[in-house]
Amino acid sequence: MGEGSGSSVLCFYVNGQKIEDSAPDPKMTLLTYLRDKLRLTGSKLGCGEGGCGACTVMVSRYSDDTDTVKYPF
Numbered sequence: 655m656g657e658g659s660g661s662s663v664l665c666f667y668v669n670g671q672k673i674e675d676s677a678p679d680p681k682m683t684l685l686t687y688l689r690d691k692l693r694l695t696g697s698k699l700g701c702g703e704g705g706c707g708a709c710t711v712m713v714s715r716y717s718d719d720t721d722t723v724k725y726p727f
């Protein structure tokens with residue numbers, strides 16, 4: 655399925671591993687996804703309000719052109 659075709663596959667990379675989820679829960683937070691589905695428990699739920707930083711994850715982009723990872727993307 656192409657862009658705009660109604661595809662609901664979630665695709666992204668975590669620690670270099672490709673993750674594809676054909677039935678993602680649109681209500682699930684990234685933190686819950688990482689902790690509960692991928693069992694990556696480094697990020698925690700602290701205040702739940704954006705004040706403590708316990709839930710922080712680093713988001714980056716890989717560039718095929720330069721073979722580099724860019725932060726932030």
Ligand code: FES
Nearest residue numbers: 700702704707709
């Ligand atoms: S749990 Fe996310 S900032 Fe505190």
